[in-house]
Amino acid sequence: MSFLRTLIPFDIAGGMKLTGRYFGKVFFSANRKKVRTEIKHFTQEYPEVAVRLQPRFRGRLTLLKDEQGEIKCVCCLACEKICPTQVITIEKGKKEGRKMPFPVRYDFEMERCIFCEFCVESCGFDSIILNHQFELAGYNREDFSLGMEGMAQNMFEPSPVGRHSVAED
């Protein structure tokens, strides 16, 4: 029996079967028609196709809004206190028809940010996240000081580089 096993390469056949199966999988799903076939390969065709990121990817800091489009932040300053590099500055304010305090300014100095996600963890109101933007390069220094308003430094807008993205939807 062991003689036969020496003579007939079962192990090689097993290996070929495995790689052949992977070849078939990728071969029949290599096109980007996501409707019919699920994509099986790991290659990211980045500039043309949007990148598939892990759900816990830590990108740029963003304020979240509730269903009415109101900013959820209540200016408890927990994120400002816990931030190791002190990149968050919040100015407390009032708004008509809102009981809770409202952030008049929420400044985020991205050039010093270390993307540790402590601010998101400390937030008791789930009002900030690190979103999935990774094209964070800027054209000048002001691009890194983000706030709630303005075009170049608006944290709700895509980043200056991401604005020129050619990815299909």
Next chain:
Amino acid sequence: MPIQAIQMTLTQTLVMGLLQIVVVLIAVFIMVPLLTFAERKVIGYIQVRLGATRLAGGHVGITGPMNRVMWSMGKVPMLSILRGLPIFIADALKLITKEDIIPAKADRGVFTLAPIISVMAAFGVFAAVAYYPGVMFYLPKGFPIVGGLPFQGFITDVNVGLLFILGLASVGVYGIVLGAWASNSKYPLLGGLRSAAQIVSYEVPLTLSLLVPVLLAGSLNFKEMSILLATGKGLHPLAIIPLFIGFFVYLTCGFAETNRVPFDLPEAETELVAGFHTEYSGMKFGFFYLAEYANMIVVSALATAFFLGGHYLLPFGLQRFIPETVPFLGQPSFIFFLGKVCFILFVFLWVRATLPRYRYDQLMDVAWKYLLPLTLVNLFIAALIRFAF
């Protein structure tokens, strides 16, 4: 299949031969870059990647429009495989335009001669390979000098074609060894020595495994052998056993002969820098490259013709079960030959992506301890079937 003897003048014979040589050469010169492209793609797919999908430059610059076209091709099911196809032109252009460096202390004459020997040995073999055992088509009447003459599926009909092929193929090792020695460098020399030992070892089981079809067909003529082994006329039904074993032994030895993984010890990247062609650059390196891939095509063609039924549909002489009156499947066709060659070339790439390299002593073990006795037993079985039944 009898070919009508058409009287041709000397000029016509020469022009016809030249024409066929040019056609075969062009076919090989197209197939080799396509094979390198297929290699990237197949290995990419097996490793759950996509392989080459674009040229350098992204979506701007000279290659921009081409890349954009390829990007939109990615959405179409069948065309998505062909993305990155222009890269084979880029590869060839790169090889041609690179500087051709000859090391200062190299033996200039031999250094230049070695790749030429390799390429000649690889390409000369095509002279005796029959792609189709007969007339493929008739040239149009308006063709100069050879108008209206049959274009045959082989260049020459050598009556010892297999000997010619084996003899010329074994010359290829000279190219490798001479190139390695003439480089005047340590790593190429080691690679060349390994290559010599390996190819000389594997030549033995390779030839012995090819003796099985020779014995069963009773001929050394490529055309006759391929027809007889495919149609199975006069073959005992049991002849499938030695043919089946012989096919796998032949394929294994073919991998070793062409220095492909898992027998790519001459160019073991992890131990020797690149093997025998470390000091080669530019088109001289391109010649070695070309020779290796041309050898792959030759090995595939031989395996197809002698074991897989050549230009008929079914392998191992099983074609006898399909009567010749069946319109397409029963008839010989060049498409079957091409398809089988492409499949074996795919197996080459498939094995490369699957198996790790053998150690040097294991390599020799495989050749002398396992393959050689196996082929001898196989040959004995074949002889028994040929003469006892």
